[in-house]
């Protein structure tokens with residue numbers, strides 16, 4: 001391989017030093033006499049064998065190449081047997097000169113070496129094609145033996161024998177081609193590899209993990225839970241359950257969300273469940289109290305994994321991970337933000353995982369137009385908001401505040417205005433929260449005031465604008481909040497209001513804006529970057545009523 005072509009292999013870890021002999025072999029040293037030729041051929045076989053073991057050949061290609069090799073060995077054996085037969089013909093073989101025999105053998109061996117070299121060249125060509133394709137789709141990978149990315153959904157049938165019903169359901173959903181994360185993460189999981197995946201908000205991560213589960217489960221079983229998907233919130237669990245059922249339509253799988261009621265079951269032994277979607281807390285509760293057995297779980301997905309690894313949930317996640325004790329379990333982590341600390345922690349529980357990053361790690365979706373607006377003080381926020389709504393209100397709009405108290409206050413301020421507002425936070429009952437989500441989805445409410453409880457994973461189609469009424473408390477929170485708009489390639493808008501108290505943290509958000517192609521005033525970029533500690537300053541009460 002020439003030096004100048006190696007840029008194509010970005011993300012593929014091929015150790016040139018380790019395989020120096022392989023490179024040398026392609027540099028054109030050809031043996032001359034036949035004994036040297038035979039030694040060369042034997043060496044070829046040995047090196048190619050060991051190379052096949054060490055190189056990053058996708059499993060399917062590896063077995064194809066091995067098939068090819070075996071066929072050539074069988075052919076060779078047959079030819080040899082044929083040759084032995086003629087040797088036994090009396091009066092003929094005895095006159096055959098040993099020189100002729102050697103030449104014939106050498107020709108055969110030359111042919112098989114050529115075949116092997118051609119196989120290996122084809123393998124390199126495939127690597128190069130994969131690298132070009134990944135580059136085109138902004139897919140970055142690391143790990144060994146990484147399967148080729150998908151060019152189309154149809155390939156799922158030819159490469160992984162995916163059932164027709166799944167392809168039909170994809171077509172019914174209107175999905176014409178895989179998104180970048182689906183192109184790479186689906187083959188990784190279907191090849192039986194564990195996976196860390198980081199891709200922008202709204203880029204189709206849900207189907208990237210649900211699809212392989214449904215392909216692999218094939219049919220329903222009475223053997224207990226076979227796949228577990230952990231989500232940080234009940235809303236997201238309910239949404240993932242719905243998406244999973246959509247994809248499984250027409251097939252009798254038991255896909256369940258761990259509701260409060262279900263978690264209280266005394267006995268799970270008779271529960272038919274193929275895929276279980278839950279928050280860590282409810283699952284921990286069910287395992288402890290209801291003796292839910294997860295020892296046969298074959299797939300474990302940690303969705304919004306960085307959130308799941310935060311203090312407060314980590315212990316419950318750890319409990320669930322331990323309960324999924326099947327030694328051949330396949331684990332995967334998905335999020336739009338994957339800090340190094342989470343990756344490092346996760347590596348301790350994963351085996352030979354493939355890392356798939358779409359675009360730049362921890363960055364916002366490029367389809368969202370991001371703006372920063374200075375409002376001076378808390379009072380200025382309400383003024384700016386009312387002015388903006390008066391000028392143009394393009395619903396649906398999501399308004400984020402920093403805690404439930406402020407959500408209630410802002411709702412009280414806006415509830416009588418002609419903007420059809422509603423509110424969602426953790427003090428509401430499950431039914432009230434579900435209604436708030438459903439009404440917003442159905443367009444019955446136009447402005448939803450929310451805490452970070454709906455900042456992650458929620459797929460409200462067509463949210464035109466996200467307003468950070470209160471400055472987010474981390475770059476990750478910012479990325480997830482604004483990611484409720486601009487989903488599945490649509491455009492969106494995100495406005496972040498900031499006061500004097502927020503200025504020290506502006507630079508961190510500005511970095512996210514610039515890395516996703518947005519523009520930020522020079523003075524903000526020259527601020528010193530401050531280490532985030534949850535930025536939730538004490539803010540004045542939201543009210544236009546004068547204090548008495």
Ligand SMILES: Nc1ncnc2c1ncn2[C@@H]1O[C@H](COP(=O)(O)OP(=O)(O)OP(=O)(O)O)[C@@H](O)[C@H]1O
Nearest residue numbers: 175177178179201202203204205206336457459488
């Ligand atoms: N191949 C596809 N073609 C078109 N649309 C798709 C495709 N795959 C998924 N979608 C749609 O894209 C939207 C966003 O997908 P999804 O909710 O999985 O995003 P996500 O990457 O998980 O986002 P988040 O990080 O916010 O959780 C959904 O409405 C989904 O139906």
